[in-house]
Amino acid sequence: MGISAIIEFSRSDTDRLITLLLASTIFGCxxxxxxxxxxxxxxxxxxxxxxxxxxxxxxxxxxxMQFVAGMQAKGYYLLEDILDATFIKPEWMMTE
Numbered sequence: 427m428g429i430s431a432i433i434e435f436s437r438s439d440t441d442r443l444i445t446l447l448l449a450s451t452i453f454g455c456x457x458x459x460x461x462x463x464x465x466x467x468x469x470x471x472x473x474x475x476x477x478x479x480x481x482x483x484x485x486x487x488x489x490x491m492q493f494v495a496g497m498q499a500k501g502y503y504l505l506e507d508i509l510d511a512t513f514i515k516p517e518w519m520m521t522e
Contacts, residue, residue, distance in 0.1 A: 450474050479513075 435443045450461040461474040473481040484490035
């Protein structure tokens with residue numbers, strides 16, 4: 427069920443990529459609507475989830491810490507509470 431496809435975007439297609447990300451985030455309501463985003467440097471993979479969550483997997487802990495520091499510098503902080511009963515707690519939430 428659903429469609430599996432890969433779309434490659436160049437830097438000049440940023441507006442189209444943002445449109446796709448927003449549409450997926452706003453209108454996605456099942457696991458078949460989840461969108462995965464991977465830059466060409468393969469340092470991260472982002473899952474734009476039907477749970478209204480962006481889940482990001484990092485190639486190394488160093489890349490993750492750089493990302494977290496950048497987000498915090500802009501005023502965005504990691505979750506402290508579980509979103510709903512279907513949310514699976516990641517390891518870092520279990521150790522705190």
